[in-house]
Amino acid sequence: MAFDTVAERSNELPSFIWDEALIRRYDLSGPRYTSYPTAVEFSAEFGPEAMAEAARRSRATGGPLSLYTHLPFCAHLCYYCACNKVITKKRDKAMPYVERLLREAALQARLFGADRPVQQLHWGGGTPTFLPREAMRHLMAGYAELFKLDSSETRDYSVEIDPREVADDTLATLWELGFNRISLGVQDVNPAVQKAVNRVQPRAMTEAVLDEARRLGFRSINLDLIYGLPYQTPESFAETLEAVIEMSPDRLSVFSYAHLPDRFYPQTRIQADTLPSPQQKLTILHNTINRLLDAGYEYIGMDHFAKPDDSLAAAQREGRLHRNFQGYTTHSDCDLVSLGVSAIGQTDEAYFQNNHDLAAWEAAIDEGRLATIRGVALTRDDRIRRWVIGQLICQFRLDRKQFAARWQEDFDRYFSDELRRLAPMIQDDLVADRGQVLQVQPAGRLLIRAICQIFDLYRKEGASQRFSRII
Ligand SMILES: C[S@@+](CC[C@H](N)C(=O)[O-])C[C@H]1O[C@@H](n2cnc3c(N)ncnc32)[C@H](O)[C@@H]1O
Numbered sequence: 001m002a003f004d005t006v007a008e009r010s011n012e013l014p015s016f017i018w019d020e021a022l023i024r025r026y027d028l029s030g031p032r033y034t035s036y037p038t039a040v041e042f043s044a045e046f047g048p049e050a051m052a053e054a055a056r057r058s059r060a061t062g063g064p065l066s067l068y069t070h071l072p073f074c075a076h077l078c079y080y081c082a083c084n085k086v087i088t089k090k091r092d093k094a095m096p097y098v099e100r101l102l103r104e105a106a107l108q109a110r111l112f113g114a115d116r117p118v119q120q121l122h123w124g125g126g127t128p129t130f131l132p133r134e135a136m137r138h139l140m141a142g143y144a145e146l147f148k149l150d151s152s153e154t155r156d157y158s159v160e161i162d163p164r165e166v167a168d169d170t171l172a173t174l175w176e177l178g179f180n181r182i183s184l185g186v187q188d189v190n191p192a193v194q195k196a197v198n199r200v201q202p203r204a205m206t207e208a209v210l211d212e213a214r215r216l217g218f219r220s221i222n223l224d225l226i227y228g229l230p231y232q233t234p235e236s237f238a239e240t241l242e243a244v245i246e247m248s249p250d251r252l253s254v255f256s257y258a259h260l261p262d263r264f265y266p267q268t269r270i271q272a273d274t275l276p277s278p279q280q281k282l283t284i285l286h287n288t289i290n291r292l293l294d295a296g297y298e299y300i301g302m303d304h305f306a307k308p309d310d311s312l313a314a315a316q317r318e319g320r321l322h323r324n325f326q327g328y329t330t331h332s333d334c335d336l337v338s339l340g341v342s343a344i345g346q347t348d349e350a351y352f353q354n355n356h357d358l359a360a361w362e363a364a365i366d367e368g369r370l371a372t373i374r375g376v377a378l379t380r381d382d383r384i385r386r387w388v389i390g391q392l393i394c395q396f397r398l399d400r401k402q403f404a405a406r407w408q409e410d411f412d413r414y415f416s417d418e419l420r421r422l423a424p425m426i427q428d429d430l431v432a433d434r435g436q437v438l439q440v441q442p443a444g445r446l447l448i449r450a451i452c453q454i455f456d457l458y459r460k461e462g463a464s465q466r467f468s469r470i471i
Pocket residue numbers: 080081082083124125126127128160161162163184185186187224225226255256257258
């Protein structure tokens with residue numbers, strides 16, 4: 001078994017080890033744990049009434065809020081895309097959608113409480129910048145009337161940006177509206193790859209948006225890349241990485257492309273024989289992690305990298321990192337109010353999702369109803385397991401004493417079966433049992449989904465085909 005230590009990390013987290021034999025052995029399909037229970041456990045029995053009750057109970061806690069808005073419109077179709085989106089060139093669709101969002105926001109503000117500070121706010125898509133400037137302003141002004149928006153330095157107000165959909169004044173408008181973080185979709189800078197996925201985005205265009213964002217003062221700038229796209233090779237992706245490292249974003253998301261044309265219709269436009277082989281994908285991933293660590297980025301976990309001075313890396317070092325539907329986050333204690341088609345909300349006790357069909361969502365809002373179509377109420381056991389999985393996926397360690405203090409349970413007794421099933425992973429040095437602490441080892445970092453799956457009650461029998469492959 002060949003070990004290749006690709007980098008020593010300067011903080012107390014373990015360095016990263018690539019072990020191909022272990023990667024192959026544990027490469028099961030598995031959830032990404034942006035929630036626990038995961039979205040496949042959401043049930044249609046959890047409807048608007050249950051959601052309203054969850055929101056009322058959240059209100060009683062009075063804690064801070066996170067406000068997510070799904071803006072589904074895109075002017076062009078990227079063939080790989082697995083997001084919930086509506087392809088249209090008609091900009092006049094934006095304002096009616098915004099008006100409905102504000103109606104939905106009014107309903108939810110009444111339930112969740114209008115006086116709770118909104119510490120975190122995110123516009124996701126689709127393409128949020130599809131909205132004309134006036135629609136953006138109208139939406140944020142409406143939110144400001146309905147919720148207590150935060151203007152402090154510590155707020156985390158972010159927006160997903162497609163650089164092809166940025167006009168001269170777009171970033172300045174977003175900055176003025178209170179956004180302080182952005183994430184740019186790049187995927188790949190190679191022209192042949194871009195052409196094959198119908199997303200032609202010259203490198204200079206991305207750089208111009210980045211420069212402008214920095215000039216305005218945006219921080220924690222993230223770039224999204226995807227590996228596994230048509231015509232990518234280890235060599236071509238290495239060139240993309242060099243270009244991206246030169247751009248020097250604070251954070252990088254490097255997602256794996258899963259070709260599932262039966263599930264995502266646009267992917268039928270991608271020919272399977274143009275895709276890199278699984279071995280090439282593995283090589284690309286290995287080289288990518290190597291190169292990014294070498295360039296000074298920290299491997300946060302799953303698909304995410306950040307510069308050591310970025311708030312995400314700092315939160316991980318200080319044990320404050322959390323995970324929600326937007327991925328890793330530094331804001332832990334916020335309940336999530338979610339607005340728009342397909343949006344998912346969260347409280348300490350429940351998850352709930354809006355209808356993913358635009359016409360159905362519109363109809364619900366027009367009738368003055370909540371658009372919740374499914375969700376799940378968490379049991380105490382769900383909450384315990386969510387905590388455990390959260391510790392592992394965010395901090396790569398689990399402290400038995402902390403567990404006992406938080407849940408008044410003995411970890412070894414509560415998880416005796418899980419510990420038995422964890423034993424082979426301990427044997428393979430993916431995880432070390434150090435008495436008080438279970439520590440994810442360098443070879444286990446990449447396989448964190450498989451480790452978390454041990455503590456997932458709903459996956460006890462092993463992997464489910466409903467999830468994309470881990471690697
Ligand atoms: C909603 S999009 C980002 C915002 C904007 N629409 C854009 O494309 O620039 C979020 C990210 O999801 C990722 N993504 C979309 N479809 C994917 C797929 N099939 N596999 C992996 N990543 C995907 C892309 O990296 C994309 O930037």
